[in-house]
Amino acid sequence: MTVSATPMNLTRAAHVGISVSDLDASIAFYTALTGREPVAEGTMSSVPFGKAQGLSAAKLRYATINLDGLGIDLIQLQEPVGERTNGKANRPGSMHLCFRVDDFDAVYQRMGEAGYDFLGDDYTFIAGEVTPDEALGTRVAYFNDPDGTNLEIIQPKGGFAS
Known part of the structure; x- marks a missing residue:
C-alpha cells in the first residue's frame, strides 16, 4: 500500500470496534471493567455494510459502551463468522x-x-x-x-x- 504523505488531519477518535465471539459475555466483561452500561444495542443485516468492510455481507449484533471521549463498539459478526486472531503484541496488525x-x-x-x-x-x-x-x-x-x-x-x- 502506498499512501500520500499529505496530512489528513484525523485528530479525534470516535470509537474503537472490537470483534467478539459472544456479545453477551463481552458486554458483561466490559461493563464490569468500565462500570458503564451499553448506550446502544442492536442488530444489523446488510450487504452494502459488509462490502464496505471488505466482506460479502454482514449480519451482526452490536453494543456500544461509552467512555469519556471514546466509544467501544462490541461487534459479534454472525455471518460471516471469522476465526479468532489470538492477538499477541508482536503480531503486526494487532492493537x-x-x-x-x-x-x-x-x-x-x-x-x-x-x-x-x-x-x-x-x-x-x-x-x-x-x-x-x-x-x-x-x-x-x-x-x-x-x-x-x-x-x-x-x-x-x-x-x-x-
Missing part, C-alpha cells in the same frame, strides 16, 4: 486499547482481586529502557478480554501523553 488510571496501585489490586489475569508483571518505565525522559515513571499492565483482545491500564508520569 491494544489502553485505559488511563489515576491510582495505578489501587486499580491493579482491585482488578487482581476481581480475577483479571494480567499477561505479566506490572511495569514502570525506567531510564535506559525508554525515551523520552518524560515517560520515566509511567506504569503499565496488560491483560486480555474474553476473546484475547489486548488491553492495558496506564498511569502516565510527567509530560508523557498516553
